[in-house]
Amino acid sequence: MAVDTWDEIRTAWHVARAGTVSGAAEALGVHHATVIRHVDALEARLGVKLFQRHARGYTPTEAGEALAQVGRATDEQFTQLAARLKGLSGGIEGDLIVTTVPELCGVLVEALTPLLREHQALNLRIRTDRRVLRLEYGEAHVALRAGKQPVEPDNVVQLLAQRSVALYAAPAYLAEMGRPETDADLAGHRFVGDDLDDSRAPYFRWLAELGARQIARCNDTAGRLTAMRAGLGLGFLTEGNDAAGLEMVLPSRPEWEVPLWLVTHVDLHRTAKVQAAVSALKRGLGG
Numbered sequence: 001m002a003v004d005t006w007d008e009i010r011t012a013w014h015v016a017r018a019g020t021v022s023g024a025a026e027a028l029g030v031h032h033a034t035v036i037r038h039v040d041a042l043e044a045r046l047g048v049k050l051f052q053r054h055a056r057g058y059t060p061t062e063a064g065e066a067l068a069q070v071g072r073a074t075d076e077q078f079t080q081l082a083a084r085l086k087g088l089s090g091g092i093e094g095d096l097i098v099t100t101v102p103e104l105c106g107v108l109v110e111a112l113t114p115l116l117r118e119h120q121a122l123n124l125r126i127r128t129d130r131r132v133l134r135l136e137y138g139e140a141h142v143a144l145r146a147g148k149q150p151v152e153p154d155n156v157v158q159l160l161a162q163r164s165v166a167l168y169a170a171p172a173y174l175a176e177m178g179r180p181e182t183d184a185d186l187a188g189h190r191f192v193g194d195d196l197d198d199s200r201a202p203y204f205r206w207l208a209e210l211g212a213r214q215i216a217r218c219n220d221t222a223g224r225l226t227a228m229r230a231g232l233g234l235g236f237l238t239e240g241n242d243a244a245g246l247e248m249v250l251p252s253r254p255e256w257e258v259p260l261w262l263v264t265h266v267d268l269h270r271t272a273k274v275q276a277a278v279s280a281l282k283r284g285l286g287g
Helices: 003-018 021-028 032-046 062-090 102-118 171-177 202-210 221-229 272-285
Strands: 051-054 057-060 094-100 122-128 142-146 155-163 165-169 190-193 213-217 235-238 247-250 258-265
Touching: 003 021, 003 032, 003 051, 003 057, 003 062, 021 032, 021 057, 032 062, 057 062, 094 102, 094 272, 102 122, 102 142, 102 221, 102 272, 142 272, 155 272, 165 171, 171 247, 190 202, 190 221, 190 235, 202 235, 213 221, 221 235, 258 272
Parallel strands: 094 122, 094 142, 190 213
Antiparallel strands: 051 057, 142 258, 155 258, 165 235, 165 247
């Protein structure tokens, strides 16, 4: 049965409960003619009689009793759902879904840990995906994005920080290939890069323009770190990445820096949960 018959079912339930058209109309806040119309339309749609009409009112038939039970249970479920949704929108509890790129997962967890400790009923869910998740479709409450400024409509976009990026290499690689001091020295060196040809990261775009040989390419930070530690080539690390076992070769440059954008949807931006997450991220990552 179509969802648009719910008004009719709800009306029939109130008629069964009240026993009269006038009683159902008063409970629903509608005209008695509306009640009659809903009941008649529902009986025609179902092809069964739901009530016996008599001078004292309406008495439900067996079919009417069965429908009234469904109507009563459904109405209670809607009432419970409304209360739950009101609680979720007004409280700091339930799932907090944050989307970001894999490289930022670690710093994201660190920034939100104090919030999770303060609000024990809050559950963090992090979705790391190369695909840009759509906040307007409810795929996430908050997005932490790196690179170009997001331009999706109906989103609240705030610049959170600029993260520095430097060039690193393993001691074994530097012993083999030598330590470059300038851009000119990079000629002939091997690099570990991103598997995406259209990466939004400014340092990977710089690397592509350099025309350097990328001996290994991976769309995951852990994979690139493994290749770098194995001595395959030079590689970029953003601030906050684990540089254990690697040495900085060239320090951060403005053209390599990565802007971090905090993105929320306008419909959820002012809810307590989203505001709490935004404040926590600003405290933990704002620079």
